Amino acid sequence: MKNIYLERLDTMLREGIDNEEELHRICEMLHPAVLGQRLSELDPEDAKAILDRFMPENQALVLSHFRKEKAGEIAELYMDEMLADIIELMPHDDRVDLIKQIPQERREKLLMKVEQPDRDDIMRLSMYEEETAGSVMTSEFVTLRDTMTVEEALVSIRKVAKDRETIYNAYVVDGYNRLTGIVTLRELLLYAGGTKISDIMNTDVVFARDDEDQEVVANRLSEYDLIAMPVLDEQNKIMGIVTFDDVMDVRKEEATEDFHKMGSVGLMNISLSDAPIKLLIYKRLPWLLVLVFMNIFSGAGIAFFEDTIEAVVALVFFLPLLIDSGGNAGAQASTLMVRALATGEVKIRDWFRLFSKEIFVAVIIGIIMGVAVSLIGFFRAGPEVAVVVSLTMICCVTVGSLLGMSLPFLLQKFNFDPATASAPLITSIADIAGVLMYFSIATWYLSI
Amino acid sequence: MKNIYLERLDTMLREGIDNEEELHRICEMLHPAVLGQRLSELDPEDAKAILDRFMPENQALVLSHFRKEKAGEIAELYMDEMLADIIELMPHDDRVDLIKQIPQERREKLLMKVEQPDRDDIMRLSMYEEETAGSVMTSEFVTLRDTMTVEEALVSIRKVAKDRETIYNAYVVDGYNRLTGIVTLRELLLYAGGTKISDIMNTDVVFARDDEDQEVVANRLSEYDLIAMPVLDEQNKIMGIVTFDDVMDVRKEEATEDFHKMGSVGLMNISLSDAPIKLLIYKRLPWLLVLVFMNIFSGAGIAFFEDTIEAVVALVFFLPLLIDSGGNAGAQASTLMVRALATGEVKIRDWFRLFSKEIFVAVIIGIIMGVAVSLIGFFRAGPEVAVVVSLTMICCVTVGSLLGMSLPFLLQKFNFDPATASAPLITSIADIAGVLMYFSIATWYLSI
Incomplete structure (x- = not known):
C-alpha cells in the first residue's frame, strides 16, 4: 500500500518547502x-x-x-x-x-x-519501575459506579469519550476506587436503559498488578484477546489500564531483546539506525571477550593432546567440522527452548519430559551425521580416522543438543533470562566438550 | 496471578471427576x-x-x-x-x-x-492462501450505509452486536459493497442522533489487500494502533476484517518463525511440546548436514596448510578461538540486521550506510580483541605466534562482522527470508574465511 501523501511529503523535504499550504494539507491527511x-x-x-x-x-x-x-x-x-x-x-x-x-x-x-x-x-x-505494568499503563480510562443504570452509564461515557484512551471497556469501582467489575460498551448497548450496572457487570475480571512484569501482562492480555486490562495496586484500587496497542509494542520490544540476546548482543533501548558506534561496540564487545576467554579452554584442550595431533595431523582437518556440528545442534535445541519458554508454551517443570525426548532426537541425528562424516573421513584419512570421526560426531551432537536444551531451563531456574543461552555461548561450550571428546576418542582408538 | 478455578480443574483432572456439578461451575467461571x-x-x-x-x-x-x-x-x-x-x-x-x-x-x-x-x-x-491477510480475516464485521443517520446506525449496530467480532469499528459501504469510509462507535456516541453518517465518516481509511502478506498487514495495524482493519479485494469491496487479537497471534507466530530460522531450525507449525520426534529430526537434520558440508571446506583449508601446521603445532591451539570469534561477531551483526529488517526499522536501501558504520565498529572491536589474544599468544607460544594470532583476530572479526551484516540484506534482496542468515550459517562461513586467513598469515609471517 503506497501512501501518496507520504511520498509528496518526502519530495517536499528533499527539494525544499515551497508551498506552505500544500504542506499543511499533506500533514493533515497523514x-x-x-x-x-x-x-x-x-x-x-x-x-x-x-x-x-x-x-x-x-x-x-x-x-x-x-x-x-x-x-x-x-x-x-x-x-x-x-x-x-x-x-x-x-x-x-x-x-x-x-x-x-x-x-x-x-x-x-x-x-x-x-x-x-x-x-x-x-x-x-x-x-513505576521500568518493565512493570505500571510503567506502560495510562490513566485515561472510564470508571462507573455499580448503582448507575445503563442509560446513566452511557451518558457518563459520552461525556468523557473524547479524551479517554479507550471507552470500549468501562471499569466499575466502589467508593474507595477499588475495582468491583467491568462492563463493555457492547454490553451497555445490548441492555435496556433502565438495567442496573450491578446486574450486568462481569465481576470475574482479568487484571494486572501494577508491579507485575510487562511481558507477563502482555501475554495475559493476548491470551484473553482483550482490548484493555485494568492495572490494580495491592488494595485492588484501579491505577490505570494497559491497552492492546501498548501490549503490541511491549511484545515487539521483548522479542527484539530476546533476538539480541540470542545473538549475544547486549540490551539496546535505541533503534539500530540511531545507535552510535560507541554504543554498538559497548554492547557487543563484552560477550565476545567472554567467549574468547571460554575458547582458551578449547585451546588448552588441544594443547593437552599435542602428541596425538603430532602423530596424526590429519585429525586437525575434521576439528572445525566436529566441534561446529555439536555447537550447531546445540544452537538449534536452545533456540527451540528459549522461544517456547518466552511464549509460555513450555514451563520449567517440562524439562525432564523434553530432555527425554531430546535424547532420542539427538542420538538419531548424531548417528545419521556420524555415518555421513565417516565417508568423508574414509576418503580423506583412511578407515581408522573414519571410525574416530564418526564416533566423535555422535557424541558431539548428543552432548551439544542436551547442553543446548538444558541451559535455558537452568538459566530460568536461577532467574536469569533463558535467552542468554545464545548460539555463540552454546557453540563455545560445545567446542570445549568437542575438543576433549575428539582427541580422547582418537588417543584411545588409535592407541597413541 | 493465580487462577483458583484452573487449579481446582487441574486437581479434578488428576484425581478423577467425582462431582459433576462442581466441574460445571468451574468451567463456567473459567x-x-x-x-x-x-x-x-x-x-x-x-x-x-x-x-x-x-x-x-x-x-x-x-x-x-x-x-x-x-x-x-x-x-x-x-x-x-x-x-x-x-x-x-x-x-x-x-x-x-x-x-x-x-x-x-x-x-x-x-x-x-x-x-x-x-x-x-x-x-x-x-x-485464501496461507500467510495472506485473507487467511486470517473474519467475516463478522458491521457495515453501514452513508445515507443512514447516527441514530439509525446505532440501532443497526445494536441488532448485530451479539455476533460480530468487533462492533467498535463500523464500515460504510456503497451499493456494490465497496468501502467508502469508516466510523468508530466512539464517534457515533459523540454526535447527535440526526447527523448523517456521510458527514462524520472518515474516508481516509487504513486498509489491507486480501492477498497482502500477513506480517506486513500486522505491522501496519500495530503502527496505526487500530482495533481492526478492513480487508479489501481489487475492486475495493470489503471481504473481511483483521482484528488486533489476530494480529498479535500473527506477530507471535512470525517472531517464532524468525527465532527458529536464526537457530537454523526448519519451519514448524506445531507447538514444541506436541512435536513428534520424527518431525524434530526432520526439521533439524537438513541444516546440520548443509553446515557439515560447508565445514568440509574449512577442513580442506586446513589440509592445504598441513606443512605449516606440522612446522608449528602450537598454531592449532588458537584455531577454535580465532574462527569462533569471527563467527560470533558475525552472528551479532546478522542478528541485529535480521531483527531490524523484520520490524521494518531498516530497509534494503540502508545497507551501504550501515555497512560503513559496521566497518568502524568491527575494526575497533577487532583491534581490542587482537590485543587481548596477543597476550595469550605471547605466554603460550612466544612473540611470533602472538603477532600472527592478533593480526588474524582483527581480520576474522572484521570479515565475520561484515559478512554477518551483509548476508541478511543479500537474502532479502533476492526474496529469501533474511532470518536464514542464522548464527550457525554465519559461523560456518566465518570458519572457512578464518582458517584461510589464519594459516595464510602464519605461513607468510613465520616464513614457512
Missing part, C-alpha cells in the same frame, strides 16, 4: 502515527520546524508517535511554556515516556509549568 | 481462552469427554481457543451432525482454521451438513 514516524527520521531541528506549523493539539498527537529518544531530542528545542502546553495535551502514557527523556534539572522546572492535575498524574505514572 | 488452552494439553479423548458436558454454544467458544492441530484431533472424535452444529456457532475465522485440519474426504461430507450461508462463508474464507 495519520499522526505515520507523520510521527517519518519526522522521527529527520534531524531534530528539521522535525521541529515542521511541527511548529501545527496547532499544539496536533503537535502533541504527532509527538506521541515519535521514537522515544527522538522525542527527547526535540523536546530540548522547545521553550518551557510551549512544551508544558503540549505535554498537557499528550496521551498520558506517552507523555511520561517523553518526560523521562528530559534531563533532571529541566524536568523539575518544566513540571512546575504544567497544570496541577496533569502534573500529579505524570508524577504518579513515572514512579 | 474464561473460554483459559479453558481451551488447558484442555488442549489433555489427550483428545479426555478433552472431548469434558467438552461433551457443555452446550454446543460453549463447545464452539472453547474449541475456538484450542491449538489448531489439537482442535483437528478432537474434531475427529465428533459425529458429523454435532460437529456441523458447532462449526455454525464458531467465530468465522477460527472455524476455517478448524476445517482446514479435517481430512479432505470428511470435510466435503461435513460441509454439506452445515447451513448454506455458513458453508458459503467457510468456502470463501478458506480460498
